[in-house]
Amino acid sequence: MSRERIPQWRPGYRFQWEPAQDAFVLLYPEGMVRLNESAGMIGELIDGKRSIEAIVVALAAEFTDADADEIGADVDGFMQVAHEKHWLRFD
Template sequence: MSLDQSIPVFRRGYRLQWEEVQNCHVILYPEGMAKLNDSATMILELVDGKRSLAEIVLALNTRFPEAGGVDDDVADFFAAAREQKWIIFREPL
């Protein structure tokens, strides 16, 4: 399976949420939470269990054409999110 076609999903028990007290989006999980910056939030808001990694990259490149391509940055982010155990990847249906 190509990683580009794999679909990122939040691990069970993990979710993206606006946290009023923190005044930012966070990843909530059983052991706590992680505060997110705006870039991380924009990426994770596209994680819907339907879009592939390639589709997420395309959506971000379309939204931010002035960035000149976010492919590597998004791939690096998802590698870190996977390492943090926020995200898993599944094969397309």
Template sequence: MTTSVNPADIFSLARHYRFQWEEAQQCYVLLFPEGMIKLNGGAGEVIKRVDGNKTVSDIVAELQQAFPDAPDIESDILAMLQLALEKAWLEKRN
């Protein structure tokens, strides 16, 4: 089942994942009991803002402000959230 990402959606990290900066990898990672997922810079910036309180619109606005020169950033953010949802890294809160 594929759920689409909507502007009013609120997500949190799935219970069995932990998000952190990994100094040895020089990137953000998702840790889980079986291993680690290395996130590229953009993915890390998106997941870093997923806190169980911000809507997708809030995250998009925050990243547009942080990276004003990034072309078409909104579609990249939505695609990243969609991927994270499909991979079950995130859980929908609302």
């Protein structure tokens, strides 16, 4: 998947912090998905304006002691899974 693409949550899907879960979750008509910490950090940056590459750059700037290639691979993996599960659409 090209990192120039801009992810957006699909209509009917809502990303939010859920205190009862102590985690970010993705709510949708059929249920809820509890996201792990790294998926939550990625999800916070999905705003329909940032490209996948901009999300990678933002996370790499926040975690300067982490390997940028590893961050990129994590973001790419999340985008692939989220796309396959129909959580995201791309412009």
